[in-house]
Amino acid sequence: MKAELNKIFDSFDNNRIFNDKSVLQSNYRPDEIPHREEQIKQLASILAPVLRGEKTSNLFLYGKTGTGKTLSILYLKDELIKRSKLNEKEGSIPLNIEYLNCKLKKVSDTEYRILAELIRKLGGKISDTGLPTETVYNKFIEIVDSKSQFLLLILDEIDQAVKKISSDFLYNLTRLNSELSRTQIGIIGISNDLTFLDGIDPRVRSSLSEEEIVFPPYNAIQLQEILNTRSKMAFKPGVVEEGVVQKCAAFAAREHGDARRALDLLRVAGELAERDGASKILLKHIDGANVKIERDKILDVIKTEPKQFQYVLHSIISISEKNNGEPFFTGDVYNHYQDVCLKNNSEVLTQRRVGDIIQEFDMLGIINVRVISKGRGGRMREIKLAISKSITEKAKQIIEESLDYR
DNA sequence: AGGTATTCACATGAAACTATTCTCTGAGTTAGG
């Protein structure tokens, strides 16, 4: 045993693969952002007026995940702040830029919490709950207006937030300036969803997206370049086998040019190679990484789902196994789910709710769902599992463990 | 045959309810001067 352990530790000790793994992690911010020069220039020209103390247009950034939106805006934020420090002189109005990701767990997805988080970032104190939203607004205004300044609010993944909150939130945001006397606020929204603004009140839309910038996906060649630069820093020389980078890029290009995904692939492939004790990252490690990422993502979701979701999912998996992958319907799931609940002495949710849960699994990509009508046979969702057998097995096991099943 | 009307089995939407968590307020209690 000891010998084995030592062997494992040794192999990690004389790490032959990684030089600096953090370069491949998603929070790493490179000095250069390749292939985004155009967007950054646009951003800069739109935002530059703040340096002269003029109000900027509100701005909206679009682009799929992993197209460098966040990276670019953060880069520009730093540059602007640097520059405004430089320009600072008597009587000039200070510039403040705050970045907030609306999707983070602690921010969750309520108007209240977004504001509270902003207040905290601005140095105020506010409790997590219990106060009327009104109070939080007032506090926010008070703190922003306590001294004169320019404030740029960067709201990342704002579409996620608005999905949950009513779009009144956006309306309130756009009106904020009229409530403030000494401070000017500019809003920069970031959204993954290109159609996001379609369903929004036109007045809000026009004032919120006075300017828009679209971040197109990277193509395979651009991805390769990005990967090459990073891999030079991340790995020791010569460990990346010929074609590995190309393959990573190709995988990610297929997924709407998601650079984050490509970097993840490369990193996980490196980790797999390391664990294998291999001296090089081979093509097969990429395939392994692809599977592993997918698997971890899904299993992680399953683990964190609440009890009732797990019962429903277990039912879905059981039925799917019985049906040999043939699609089945809402009613089947509900019946099975009822049995499961009764057997486990758990309360039984209504069909209405279970329907919603099924839909949420669809959104998570665990199942595929389609509403079909079978004429007189009724109208229901056709359900198919969207994950491979090895994952369902594991998922079932996890659920049974965590629920003390049956 | 061709055209309506029905009907099934849910989907989808809105509103209301429940339990929990948190703040704030003010009454009552306590300890120190």
Add this chain to the structure above:
DNA sequence: TAACTCAGAGAATAGTTTCATGTGAATACCTGT
């Protein structure tokens, strides 16, 4: 009299339930030829 405690009122949220209404197409039911 100041400091402390503690119950009760209000708010917000997540997760539901209840009630109401909507839906796509296979089938049943007509209709006139």
